Amino acid sequence: MDIIKVSSKSVSSKVAGSIANSFREGCKNVEIQTVGAGAVNQAIKAISIARGFVAPIGLNLVCTPAFYDVIIDGKEKTAIKLIVESE
Amino acid sequence: MDIIKVSSKSVSSKVAGSIANSFREGCKNVEIQTVGAGAVNQAIKAISIARGFVAPIGLNLVCTPAFYDVIIDGKEKTAIKLIVESE
Numbered sequence: 507m508d509i510i511k512v513s514s515k516s517v518s519s520k521v522a523g524s525i526a527n528s529f530r531e532g533c534k535n536v537e538i539q540t541v542g543a544g545a546v547n548q549a550i551k552a553i554s555i556a557r558g559f560v561a562p563i564g565l566n567l568v569c570t571p572a573f574y575d576v577i578i579d580g581k582e583k584t585a586i587k588l589i590v591e592s593e
Numbered sequence: 594m595d596i597i598k599v600s601s602k603s604v605s606s607k608v609a610g611s612i613a614n615s616f617r618e619g620c621k622n623v624e625i626q627t628v629g630a631g632a633v634n635q636a637i638k639a640i641s642i643a644r645g646f647v648a649p650i651g652l653n654l655v656c657t658p659a660f661y662d663v664i665i666d667g668k669e670k671t672a673i674k675l676i677v678e679s680e
Contacts, residue, residue: 514630542634543601543630543631543633543634544630546630546633546634546637547629547630547633547634547673550633550637550658550673550675551658551660551673553658554658554659554660554673557657557658557659567657568655568656568657568680569655569656569657569658570644570654570655570656571637571638571640571641571644571656572641572644573638573641586634586637586638586641588637593655593680
């Protein structure tokens, strides 16, 4: 599984390209790790865009959101990861 | 299809309850409409929580993000909707 970290400053079209590339190279699923609302938003936009990139090769991307714990500056925080896979 | 509008001030556990209820009542999919990063974040958290609510009845919720146009104060804006369905 490929892991992509997305921040609120990530460019969603570039992240979309990375997601699409992973699937083109044969990955079965991609995990997108985000911390914060801005990052979740960029990740979701990226998945929407990536759907268009891989639809022509017969893939229908869906995502499964999940919580995970991450340690930032020594403090444990709850973040969101999005597992993207083809239906 | 049930439609749920989520804002950045929505309580994610309550939205999760609404999503779970729709599926328990036999809905095949639920559309969550959001405008803005905060709203997307609350919606994604709600889906994560709802997954736990309906997993015991054999449903595995996934979401498909998509863009849609919405008119706010007379201006057209691009917003995100999340189509939730059971795999």
